Amino acid sequence: MIPRLYLPVDLETGTVVTADSRAAHYLRHVMRRAIGDPVVLFNGRDGEFTAEIADLGKRDVALAVHALRRRQCGVPDVWLCFAPLKKEAVDFLVEKATELGAAALQPVITQHTTTSRVNLERLRANAIEAAEQTERLTLPEIRPAVTLADLLRNWPVQRRLILCAEAGPATPIVDALSELKSSVTISNAWAILCGPEGGFARSELDLLSNLPFVTPVGLGPRILRADTAALTALAVFQSILGDGAQRPPAPLAPIGRTADAQAPD
Ligand code: SAM
Numbered sequence: 001m002i003p004r005l006y007l008p009v010d011l012e013t014g015t016v017v018t019a020d021s022r023a024a025h026y027l028r029h030v031m032r033r034a035i036g037d038p039v040v041l042f043n044g045r046d047g048e049f050t051a052e053i054a055d056l057g058k059r060d061v062a063l064a065v066h067a068l069r070r071r072q073c074g075v076p077d078v079w080l081c082f083a084p085l086k087k088e089a090v091d092f093l094v095e096k097a098t099e100l101g102a103a104a105l106q107p108v109i110t111q112h113t114t115t116s117r118v119n120l121e122r123l124r125a126n127a128i129e130a131a132e133q134t135e136r137l138t139l140p141e142i143r144p145a146v147t148l149a150d151l152l153r154n155w156p157v158q159r160r161l162i163l164c165a166e167a168g169p170a171t172p173i174v175d176a177l178s179e180l181k182s183s184v185t186i187s188n189a190w191a192i193l194c195g196p197e198g199g200f201a202r203s204e205l206d207l208l209s210n211l212p213f214v215t216p217v218g219l220g221p222r223i224l225r226a227d228t229a230a231l232t233a234l235a236v237f238q239s240i241l242g243d244g245a246q247r248p249p250a251p252l253a254p255i256g257r258t259a260d261a262q263a264p265d
Contacts, residue, residue: 005039005040005041018060036052047072075103082194083110097124099136109146110201112198164206168205
């Protein structure tokens with residue numbers, strides 16, 4: 001399988017770029033690649049390029065950039081706002097939300113949130129790996145944690161907030177999003193908000209449900225774990241209001257030494 005790497009550098013046909021030790025270790029020791037082997041590169045803004053290993057050092061690797069393989073394209077403008085969770089659950093949530101096309105991940109401290117510490121570097125590394133694997137051309141923005149009060153204080157009112165409400169009035173999510181889809185006044189800026197393991201406080205649900213830009217939704221008769229709920233809502237959003245109906249784009253250029261090389265892993 002062809003390694004696919006995110007590099008935060010300009011990518012242009014005919015240039016040679018240097019990747020860092022993470023890439024060198026991955027190519028040399030994980031994928032056991034050598035000089036001349038094909039690689040696929042993306043940087044989140046110039047599209048995706050075919051390339052090959054020009055030099056492979058211990059600390060870095062030189063990559064010769066060849067052809068544009070896929071033109072740059074983004075994901076729907078949907079933020080996933082979630083209460084910080086235990087390490088395994090938040091790592092899982094970030095990886096899957098990246099695969100599901102979240103544009104930004106916003107940790108939100110609510111009344112029952114059990115942990116307010118968020119390791120942004122680790123979450124960013126998880127998002128890069130997930131974006132490489134899922135063949136995304138962008139990375140989700142991973143934002144510092146804010147309190148629910150601060151989130152709402154600075155909320156851009158044209159952005160519709162889909163509130164996963166485990167209690168109180170709520171419309172089944174498919175009905176709610178289908179209704180929003182048919183509403184012409186809605187802008188294309190969205191967000192999903194999900195509570196912590198201990199759920200939203202009643203006062204939080206009451207406050208949120210009365211805001212004009214909020215749509216409370218139900219996710220069915222069972223109480224889902226916070227990571228399950230957030231990903232369920234994001235998946236349903238993409239199917240109804242996002243890019244769930246699209247197919248992976250066909251590449252513009254073959255990769256590897258022969259045109260029949262396999263797709264990147
Ligand atoms: N209060 C319960 C508890 O103590 O375990 C459940 C909280 S639930 C694990 C965490 C979050 O997932 C909720 O705050 C809500 O945002 C979302 N959620 C879970 N089940 C849901 C449902 N059936 N409908 C809407 N949202 C749900």
